[in-house]
Amino acid sequence: xxxxxxxxxxxxTTWLHRLGAGAKLLGLMAAGLAVVVVRGPASxxxxxxxxxxxxxWSGARVGRTLAAMRWLLLTAALLGGWTVWQHxxxxxxxxxGDLVALILLxxxxxxxxxxxEVMDAxxxxxxxxxxxxVDPEVVALAFSLMLRAxxxxxxxxxxxxxxxxxRGLERSPRARxxxxxxxxxxxxxxxxxxxxxxGIGED
Amino acid sequence: MSEVRLEQVTVSFPTHDGHRQVLQETSLHLTExxxxxxxxxxxxxxxxxxxxxxxxxxxxxxxLVDGLDVAREGREVRRRVGFVFTDPAAQLVMPTAREDVAxxxxxTHRDRPERLVAADRVLADVGLAGFGDRSVHGLSGGExxxxxxxGVLATRPSLLVADEPTTLLDLGNSRRIGELLxxxxxxxxxxxxxxxxxxxxxxxxxxxxxxxxxxxxxxxxVEHYRATA
Numbered sequence: 396x397x398x399x400x401x402x403x404x405x406x407x408t409t410w411l412h413r414l415g416a417g418a419k420l421l422g423l424m425a426a427g428l429a430v431v432v433v434r435g436p437a438s439x440x441x442x443x444x445x446x447x448x449x450x451x452w453s454g455a456r457v458g459r460t461l462a463a464m465r466w467l468l469l470t471a472a473l474l475g476g477w478t479v480w481q482h483x484x485x486x487x488x489x490x491x492g493d494l495v496a497l498i499l500l501x502x503x504x505x506x507x508x509x510x511x512e513v514m515d516a517x518x519x520x521x522x523x524x525x526x527x528x529v530d531p532e533v534v535a536l537a538f539s540l541m542l543r544a545x546x547x548x549x550x551x552x553x554x555x556x557x558x559x560x561x562r563g564l565e566r567s568p569r570a571r572x573x574x575x576x577x578x579x580x581x582x583x584x585x586x587x588x589x590x591x592x593x594g595i596g597e598d
Numbered sequence: 599m600s601e602v603r604l605e606q607v608t609v610s611f612p613t614h615d616g617h618r619q620v621l622q623e624t625s626l627h628l629t630e631x632x633x634x635x636x637x638x639x640x641x642x643x644x645x646x647x648x649x650x651x652x653x654x655x656x657x658x659x660x661x662l663v664d665g666l667d668v669a670r671e672g673r674e675v676r677r678r679v680g681f682v683f684t685d686p687a688a689q690l691v692m693p694t695a696r697e698d699v700a701x702x703x704x705x706t707h708r709d710r711p712e713r714l715v716a717a718d719r720v721l722a723d724v725g726l727a728g729f730g731d732r733s734v735h736g737l738s739g740g741e742x743x744x745x746x747x748x749g750v751l752a753t754r755p756s757l758l759v760a761d762e763p764t765t766l767l768d769l770g771n772s773r774r775i776g777e778l779l780x781x782x783x784x785x786x787x788x789x790x791x792x793x794x795x796x797x798x799x800x801x802x803x804x805x806x807x808x809x810x811x812x813x814x815x816x817x818x819x820v821e822h823y824r825a826t827a
Contacts, residue, residue, distance in 0.1 A: 404693065404694070406731065509694070509697060510692055510693055510697055511692070511696075511697045511700050511701070511710065511713075511714070512710065514704075515710055532704065536701075539691070539692060539701075540691060542693070543691050543692060543693065546693075546735060547687070547735075550735070582687075582688060585683070585685070585688030585689075586688050586689075586691060588653055588683070588688075589681075589683060589688050589689040589691070590691065591652075591653065591676070592651055592653060592676065592680070592681035592683075592750075593676075593680070593681075593689075593701075593702055593749060593750060593753060594673065594676040594677055594705075594753060595701060595702065595704075
């Protein structure tokens with residue numbers, strides 16, 4: 396289920412849905428800069444609160460969205476534990492708070508914006524760089540592929556886990572990791588072939 | 599209708615102890631509307647199909663589509679030749695069905711609303727009307743293959759190459775895809791293990807051990823394959 400939800404647009408009529416993809420991308424970039432520049436646990440907690448409010452405002456089904464984000468949140472929790480051990484609570488709250496805030500904001504973007512619209516915004520924004528040899532359509536395609544790669548990689552990880560379970564090797568990291576890596580690389584090659592065959596990214 | 603020529607083409611891949619020839623010297627002239635490639639697994643039929651749009655490069659010889667050399671004018675060739683793979687999962691690169699088809703239309707439809715309307719039209723053409731907002735992850739195997747086909751047909755190719763498009767499908771979906779492929783106005787080159795589908799084509803090539811063993815009348819070639827498989 397998480398793989399199906401991640402990166403998936405949920406149609407709606409909120410102001411966040413009506414806001415242009417370019418504005419939302421710029422906002423996300425600004426938020427990324429802000430969490431780096433503004434230091435301290437208090438600002439991180441404010442960022443998480445604001446980001447959670449925005450995600451709630453987007454009309455995203457909170458329970459399902461949190462379920463979809465569970466692995467990211469688990470990673471943030473592990474990072475938090477390590478940071479507490481190494482640097483203490485205030486630093487851990489800051490690091491994890493900043494990370495969770497950005498995850499929530501990025502989720503708000505994907506929930507309220509079709510990927511096709513994000514691609515248009517990226518291509519439009521990068522058009523001036525064409526003179527420097529940058530192909531805006533290719534960068535936009537790479538951006539969308541990155542979004543697509545998250546859920547499809549989760550599916551491959553789940554399949555690798557199931558295959559290891561079926562062979563009674565659930566405790567073997569090698570039995571889970573090696574097939575997973577091999578399949579991710581194979582899928583990347585197949586996707587490249589498919590894009591090549593459709594002539595996408597060649598202009 | 600397109601015209602495909604293979605002129606003394608061979609394909610070999612490097613291996614740790616030299617190289618392995620997967621296609622022996624082959625010359626072909628393909629002009630029929632519906633052409634099937636049949637043969638055992640690993641016989642070289644997919645390699646032969648992939649040569650047509652440059653997914654596999656000829657080691658020697660050359661491949662021409664409508665007079666265009668695939669090695670030199672690959673981009674122009676790929677605008678004419680669509681390719682459908684066995685597994686739709688690798689072909690579907692956008693989150694929803696409409697967006698995936700729209701991705702193919704970005705070159706020809708710069709305006710987004712127009713692009714989405716055109717995508718819906720293509721979806722309807724392959725029997726997926728109303729599927730626009732569906733997640734590509736939630737589609738059945740048959741629906742995924744239809745969507746992959748829609749993504750390719752959206753580019754309006756004059757020749758469609760399909761590499762075992764029905765292998766992963768159940769009988770009903772296999773027939774559905776088969777009927778759709780045979781009914782397309784484009785020239786079709788289909789690699790298949792479905793001998794009923796092959797028999798309904800205009801020309802069948804039996805590929806075995808890296809060479810075209812039989813080529814010609816579908817009924818005769820399919821019968822020979824059945825008898826010698």
